[in-house]
Amino acid sequence: MKQMLERHIPPLAARHPALMTVASATAGLLRSMAIKLYRPRHRPREQALWERYPSLPAVRCQLYREKSAGSNPTIVIGGFVPDATEAVEFQRPTLRRHGSIYYLNFPRNGFSQELFEGQLADLIDDLALNGERPALMAVSFGAGLLVEFLRRAPESIHEKIRGLVLVSPVLCTADLIRAAGERSGGVRMLESNLRKIMGADPANEYDLNRQLERARRCFQALFEAGAENRPLTTRHLTIRSRIFEVLEQTSNLGGYERVLALKRFAVPCGQRSIYSGPSLLLVAEDEESVLVPSSPTLCLVRDHERLRVMLPDVRLRKVSSPDAADPVAHASLIFHHHAFNPLLEDWLERLHRHPLWAVV
Secondary structure, eight states: OHHHHHHHHHHHHHHOHHHHHHHHHHHHHHHHHHEEEOOOSOOHHHHHHHHHOTTGGGGOOEEEEEEEEEEOOEEEEOOSSSOHHHHTTTTHHHHHTTEEEEEEEOOSSOOOHHHHHHHHHHHHHHHHTTTOOOEEEEETHHHHHHHHHHHHSOHHHHTTOOEEEEESOOOSGGGTSOOTTOOSSSOHHHHHHHHHHHHSOTTOHHHHHHHHHHHHHHHHHHHHHHHTTSOOOHHHHHHHHHHHHHHHHSOHHHHHHHHHHHHHOOOOOOSSOSOOSEEEEEEETBGGGTSOTTOHHHHHHHOHHHHHHHSTEEEEEEEOOSOTTSOOBTTOTTTSHHHHHHHHHHHHHHHHHOGGGGOO
16 A cells, blocks of 8 residues: 555646645644644743743744653654654654654744753653653754753753654754865755854844845755655655745744854763763764764764763664665655664664663
8 A cells, every 4th residue: 555655646746736735734734633732730940031031932942742642752852944743754653652742843933042941851840740751852953952951951850861862963063064174075055054154243134134045945955855756645745845834934033043052062072971861873874965074973973982971871773775776864754764763663662661771
């Protein structure tokens, strides 16, 4: 059945775009019925920040929950795009088998690392009140946010986390921007955009807006490149629609403040532990299609001793494709889910079926 759908849906989409638009909208509606807004009962950190910074409510993350009967929840943090609710579309059944899924979608009109960390800590505490210890799953830029959070989080928060999943982590600016004089690797269009945004004068609204509009087109082009020559199902088309919607709805200020958050990430040195519990690090075989060769994160991944200082109980897995002509690219959870999902499922089974393994 799966092969039949993959064979027939692309030609159908080409012949009947209106029909596929309806199908995509239906798929999106079904997803929205399953994924609902969620508000923790106790939010002391978030509320304290609101009192100190009255403008912060406009840049708070939107928190969603997808309920499940399982008792082992997962908190998902996406990358720049798509939202967390779309980033793991093809991993949702796997995660839902173990427990409810909680998604942190970034705000559209700004970003605050401090508020993000307060919301995440409040959610972890909220789940602890129900006797639940979540696994935290973060993708690309989201993994950098999570690592920064763990560096500063108290031990009382660490103890309430069952485990970590880091997918194609981007842990610092130098992962995406080459050192002076380096010519190979990375995505030149993405790197060029980041350089110009980071170097832009915030007071020069025209220049900043121009650079951020270029960045929007860059992310659209990256998705379209990943989709090229692939059979796209209605789920793929729904995600594509949501990605483009997020890009259109995110204000220039929102994009700029996310880039500033990336700029503030500390370079991973591997000299001290950030989390001592079980962790899974999924690295794509073709990370260098996005990350530059001198990437500090790639250097850390290749140095197992330093990696185990930072994550003492880490399982490092290279995600590879059986098709040599279609290597797994950076954070390609949507197009290479068949390569990511078995590794994720195996690790979650171990994590949740052997409680002693998850003791921090």
